[in-house]
Amino acid sequence: MDREAKKEAFRKYLESSGVLDALTKVLVSLYEESDKPSAAVEFIKQKLGGPSLSEHEKLQAEKMDLQRKYDELLAAHRDACKELEELRNLKHEGDVKEMVDNNDAKEM
Incomplete structure (x- = not known):
């Protein structure tokens, strides 16, 4: 061509x-x-x-702020999940101990 x-x-x-x-x-x-x-x-x-330059800068700042908030919420969520798992483990250990104690009481 x-x-x-x-x-x-x-x-x-x-x-x-x-x-x-x-x-x-x-x-x-x-x-x-x-x-x-x-x-x-x-x-x-x-x-x-x-977007104008000022709008672009404003949106960039807003994005950074939202990313920071997201990171904080994600960390809090992970901490809450970890705490929940620890509580479940404690409850499970307590249930097992109760079962053992009940079995010991029945055997007496």
Whole structure:
């Protein structure tokens, strides 16, 4: 496939997938802004649906906070499971001791 045919195929792909339309709308929106933003790329990202830098940083901080809380809850859950298992073992040992004591009492 020659170079021109590849370019044409790619252009058709961009057009059929809606990329050209979306970019055109965003660029027209930027053109029509009376107060041009100082960060044109951020404006384009925002209009295309991506989070702004401050939103991204906020989401990263929230994610880190949620991860910390998850880790704390997971550790508490593990501790509770360990404690429950220890209590079950103690109860089992107590049941066995009671059975032995009952057998000893019956044998007397």
